[in-house]
Amino acid sequence: MSSDSTAKEQPPANAETCPTSFPISSLPEAVALSCLARVSRSDYKALSLVSKRHRSLVVSSEFYKARVLLGRTEECLYVCLTSKLKPTPRWCFLRRERNKTLEDAIKTVNRLVRIPNYPSQP
Incomplete structure (x- = not known):
């Protein structure tokens, strides 16, 4: 068997292709603001660690203001939990979520979301 070195190899038809990365920092400020305003409040801490701009x-x-215009504001209550066994404070927030049920009634669900501890930044 011989192979033609000048022939271009085609990837298999079923091979998954990796999408190209498109950094949000290359977008205009207004577009980046609109994209990031859609992120859940529970991800703010992680989002703020991405860069000084974020x-x-x-x-x-x-x-x-962008979150208000997009209807992406969330009601929440911050909670600090400690116990005798674990005196280190654990921060969470209680978020109210409104879900439509099968009967189109609105049901409110409360979720306690843990805020992860990140190393302090200089």
Whole structure:
């Protein structure tokens, strides 16, 4: 068997292709704001660790205004939990979620979401 070195090899038809990465930092500020405003509040901490730009955006009034315009604001209550066995405080927030049931009635569900501990940043 011989192979033609000049022939281009084609990937198998069923091979998965990896999508190209498109960093959000290359987008215009208004577009990036619109994209990031759709992120759940529970992911703010992780989002703020991505870059200084993301951190300043998450705490800006423009970010909150964009969330209001998109209808992405969330009601929540912050809770600090400690116990005698684990005196280190664990921060969570109680989020109310409204779900439609099969009968189209609105049912409110409360979820306690743990805020992960991240190493402090310089």
